[in-house]
Amino acid sequence: MTAALTLYVDRAGRCRWVDVARAALRAKQLPFSERALDLARGEQCDADFVARSLTATVPALEHAGRVITESLAIAEYLAESFPFPAHPRLFPADLGERARARQLMLWLRSAAPGPDALLAMATRALGDRATVCSSWCIADSDLALALAEAQAAGARLPAPLAALVARELGGR
Ligand SMILES: N[C@@H](CCC(=O)N[C@@H](CS)C(=O)NCC(=O)O)C(=O)O
Numbered sequence: 001m002t003a004a005l006t007l008y009v010d011r012a013g014r015c016r017w018v019d020v021a022r023a024a025l026r027a028k029q030l031p032f033s034e035r036a037l038d039l040a041r042g043e044q045c046d047a048d049f050v051a052r053s054l055t056a057t058v059p060a061l062e063h064a065g066r067v068i069t070e071s072l073a074i075a076e077y078l079a080e081s082f083p084f085p086a087h088p089r090l091f092p093a094d095l096g097e098r099a100r101a102r103q104l105m106l107w108l109r110s111a112a113p114g115p116d117a118l119l120a121m122a123t124r125a126l127g128d129r130a131t132v133c134s135s136w137c138i139a140d141s142d143l144a145l146a147l148a149e150a151q152a153a154g155a156r157l158p159a160p161l162a163a164l165v166a167r168e169l170g171g172r
Contacts, residue, residue: 002030003063003064003065004032004033004062004063005025005030005031005032005033005061005062005063006032006033006034006035006061006062006063007021007022007025007032007033007034007035007059007060007061007062008034008035008036008037008049008053008058008059008060008061008062009022009034009035009036009037009058009059010036010037010039010058011036011037011038011039011043012038012039012040015039015058015059016145016146016149017057017058017059017070017071018058018059018071019141019145020059020071020072020074020075020138020141020142020145021059021061021071021074021075022059023138023141023142023145023168024071024074024075024078024079024090024138024141025061025078027088027090027138027141028078028079028082028087028088028090029087029088030078030082030087037049037058039058044056044057044058052067053067053069054067054069055069055070057069057070059071059074061074061077061078063077063081071109071142072102072105072106072109075090075091075105075138076091078090079091089137090137090138091137091138092133092134092135092137094133094134097133097134097137100132100133100139101132101133101137101138101139102139104121104125104132104139104142104143105138105139105142107121108142108143108146113146115150115153115155118146118147118150118155119147119150119155119157119158119161122143122146122147122161122164123158123160123161125143126160126161126164130160130163130164130167131164140164140168141168143164144164144165144167144168144169145168145169147161147164147165148165148169151165
């Protein structure tokens, strides 16, 4: 039997990184429960959560006695713990494409790009495709969530980028 998966989320539902972790769990078709922390009230600073999470941030994934934070680390943990073919892939099988997905996800986190840089990179990343790599991977959800945030802040998305957002987040 699979150990329970618990995702710690922000109660306000405003954390894009939580959305990435949730998208990864859903893409892997794994049952999971959520525990909401009220960040405004500092529940992430609870001593037990700090000790177990190390970073005192959400998302945090609890599984088999481990607590993993950082949405990219959570996606990689899920990819390795629940591998293809028993579970759908989160990252491409091809080495170069896998590096491309990680490259894009790391850039979104480290560069924290403004709207102009984000839209320009996203346009280059898609080229004439609908996805960042040759088929869907978690970087598509990650990019769509970044674009949706920019759109909500007033950015106008070119049609291919709007289509990515609609496809990835349409059901929300
Ligand atoms: N790079 C992290 C970012 C996580 C993060 O910044 N989480 C915020 C909420 S969106 C948080 O937990 N903040 C709590 C705090 O700053 O005290 C990831 O990808 O998961």
